[in-house]
Amino acid sequence: MLFESFKIAISSLQANKLRTFLSMLGIIIGVGAVISIVSIGSGAQMEVTGQIAGLGSNVINIMPGGARMTGGQLTARTADNFTPELADYIHMLSPSVQNIIPQIQDSGAFTYRDVRVQATIIGTKPAFQEINLYNPSAGRFINQGDLETASQVVVLGSRLARNIFDGEDPLGKRVRLEINRRVLLLTVVGVMEERGGNFMGNFDTQAYVPFSTYTQKISSTQNISQFLAQARSADESREAVAQIDYFLSTYLEDEDNYMILSQEQILDVIHQVTRTLNIMLGGIAGISLLVGGIGIMNIMLVSVTERTREIGIRKALGAKKAHIMNQFLIEALTLSSLGGLVGTLLGWLGAFVIASFGGWALVVSPGSVALALGFSLLVGLFFGLYPAYKAANMDPVIALSYE
């Protein structure tokens, strides 16, 4: 019986192909939108999340003067308090912090033969490499020995190295660095791997010198640009932030004097943003599904009216209410699920196209497909119910004499 109803539904949908297609359009667009939006959302999120994870492992930035973010000036006191020793205190008092290094930076200019290149010079320690998951492609990074002797060595970002040496092997070459109205001769001991730019800056155009070299030979101040810390694990990231925060708020006596920014927090923000976006776009997709449902109801009402005589004939031949009801419900369900299927395919295709443009992996979650298909079936059922009910309850004599 159900199979018969299904056959009747298919043949009546086939008889009006264009109308069938047009009435499915709402559902097709709605489902397609759900599938592609969810897919694009999660693909983009994975991409950004991956980028942030690539910034290092469980990195926590500690910067002086939270007020700086809102345009305020650093007070002298805060700057004075951000000293290298602070790193040691934090390390001792925050059990979830595995590494912490001070970082100090300024811009300078390298000269090699007749080439002169501007760059950001960073004074840092060996752990920088581990925290940022950033390794040399040639030579080595700054090591403990460099720190102890404040040796005059430099490690170059990949692009900076190319700009200065233009294909020549930089290792062992001596470059002239002008910085802070001083001049130093530095030996290149390493070139870092390609890292690319992101919203945190471009590692590839920076140069790295031992922290001690920087503080002793470049800048006389002990003021730190920022501390770079690393939590023991992703799970301990939150605790590490809390421990650092607790220590600093006590030590600096003012929460506005510093800012802590962890990878975790950035990820949280991104998750929140994409979640909000997903909900919003999902809502729009939901509305278009609803509109699709109304389209189906409309076409089903037309179909019921058009086939009034058929309904009368079927009733005269012994069809019960349930038979007629089923026939039209199944027609509505066929319409909506067909629309759902086509929409899924189109949404998938759309997600695929956009993913290949965006350069991220295609993620179509089975959950979103199931949700969209389930929802479109539900829409068909809900909006098919009234027309089917109307058909089932027609008076057979009146239906038979319908012109």
Place this chain on the structure above:
Amino acid sequence: MMQIENLERVYHLGKANVAALKGVSFNIEDGEFVAIMGPSGSGKSTLMHILGCLDRPTQGRYYLEGHDISKLSDNQLAEIRNKNIGFVFQQFNLLPRMNSLHNVEIPLIYRHTRRSTRLEKAKKALERVGLGERLHHKPSEVSGGEKQRVAIARALINDPSLILADEPTGNLDTRTGNEIMKIFHNLNQQGHTIIVVTHENEIARQARRVIRLRDGLMVGDEVIGSAV
């Protein structure tokens, strides 16, 4: 066996009431061949709808095989229409998108008969009305007389005791009409009760009994010797 007692049917049209049947009583025995005659608007179709369990009387009783029809639910009436009654209409009332076989098998679908059995029975019914060659033709592809034969085959498919035909020859020429009547005769001889509504004396004379209606009332009930 059909018993009609004081049957009334009033249509409500807004505030106006139209009494299509104003108290009609008669019995019809199994195996009879009855013609119902009367001028247009006299209530013939209204009566046929009630006899065919498509409609219920406003007043009065209708017993079919001892069942009081007015006490049955819609679904029970549907079942009676399916199993005990075969309808033939003036306008054929075939489904245009289906071929003869599929039109004829419809009543069996609502009895949940298996597909292979359905098609077999439909083929037999079509052969019974001489349409063994038109199994796969759609209604638009056959003549009026053939359409009516398909409709008769459909009415026959469940082997109902009662066959109701409301002006079955109304859309056909005399010759084709007579052929259709011949089929009804054969069916009557095979034991089916036949009730035919007609305007034409020619047709009515082929029945064994003629019931005449006028203005919702029965004005004649005569037995005429079997014709042909």
